[in-house]
Amino acid sequence: MSQSNTLTEEHFLLNRLKEKEENQSSGDRASNEMKLEFDAISANESFARTAVAAFIYPLNPTLEEISDVKTAISEAVTNAVIHAYDEEFFEKYRDLDDGNELKIYIHCELFNRHLHVEIWDKGKGIANIDLAREPLYTEKPEQDRSGMGFAFMEAFMDDLEVISEPGFGTTILMKKKILV
Amino acid sequence: MDDFKVIDNYLMVRMPEEIDHHKSSYISTTADEFIIREKVGNIVFDFENTRFMDSSGIGIIMGRYKKITYFGGKVYTINTDTRIRRTLMISGLHKIIEMME
Numbered sequence: 001m002s003q004s005n006t007l008t009e010e011h012f013l014l015n016r017l018k019e020k021e022e023n024q025s026s027g028d029r030a031s032n033e034m035k036l037e038f039d040a041i042s043a044n045e046s047f048a049r050t051a052v053a054a055f056i057y058p059l060n061p062t063l064e065e066i067s068d069v070k071t072a073i074s075e076a077v078t079n080a081v082i083h084a085y086d087e088e089f090f091e092k093y094r095d096l097d098d099g100n101e102l103k104i105y106i107h108c109e110l111f112n113r114h115l116h117v118e119i120w121d122k123g124k125g126i127a128n129i130d131l132a133r134e135p136l137y138t139e140k141p142e143q144d145r146s147g148m149g150f151a152f153m154e155a156f157m158d159d160l161e162v163i164s165e166p167g168f169g170t171t172i173l174m175k176k177k178i179l180v
Numbered sequence: 181m182d183d184f185k186v187i188d189n190y191l192m193v194r195m196p197e198e199i200d201h202h203k204s205s206y207i208s209t210t211a212d213e214f215i216i217r218e219k220v221g222n223i224v225f226d227f228e229n230t231r232f233m234d235s236s237g238i239g240i241i242m243g244r245y246k247k248i249t250y251f252g253g254k255v256y257t258i259n260t261d262t263r264i265r266r267t268l269m270i271s272g273l274h275k276i277i278e279m280m281e
Binding site for chain 1: 198200201202204205208232233234235236238239240242243262263267270271
């Protein structure tokens with residue numbers, strides 16, 4: 001039982017890597033890179049967006065570009081805090097996860113002036129990605145969620161990919177070019 | 181605590197420097213308490229101090245909009261900078277609320 005889970009998880013991770021490679025500009029080496037790992041709690045939403053904003057400061061981004069990136073990061077991290085590790089995750093999937101960590105991971109790379117951000121969690125995953133990406137769709141209207149998270153990520157970044165598998169987590173890939 | 185003030189029939193809410201999910205439930209629940217207790221007809225969100233807002237801010241305004249308009253009231257935003265105005269427009273909120281410069 002536990003072995004089949006491991007295999008599926010490996011399969012999922014491999015797929016994720018493959019899709020990630022396909023998304024990346026071919027053969028380029030990142031000119032700068034950073035990784036973050038932090039607890040999935042709301043207090044870290046501001047930490048995450050500020051850290052990524054600081055990472056792109058050397059490119060002299062405009063206030064608008066900083067604000068765009070901060071908003072997109074905030075949306076992705078908030079989604080992971082609210083949805084990835086919610087009651088459904090604990091009911092359905094918690095026992096599959098032998099580790100005890102409820103973490104969010106961020107990996108940023110710069111290819112010259114192209115920012116690539118990968119944000120992932122090991123939470124419950126998204127069953128219907130198309131539905132989740134629809135503007136105004138939210139699973140938690142009672143918490144005053146607007147359902148605009150993915151729409152904002154799409155509006156403020158140049159490119160957005162969502163990869164997810166129920167029970168194994170969600171990966172968000174976003175790209176933005178910081179203009180000269 | 182001066183962030184929430186009642187002037188005539190208006191609840192004035194001074195929004196914080198950063199509006200995100202972490203801060204949003206405090207603003208929503210406090211505003212709702214005022215709406216019920218003071219029976220205000222309209223609500224004004226003041227963004228003078230706000231430098232960052234994500235979709236949680238849209239959720240706050242949408243939620244209050246539903247409550248206030250149920251009794252025929254209006255929702256206003258004031259002192260919005262260009263970035264906050266852009267966020268409000270992407271979400272479509274500018275069609276249902278009154279945006280003052």
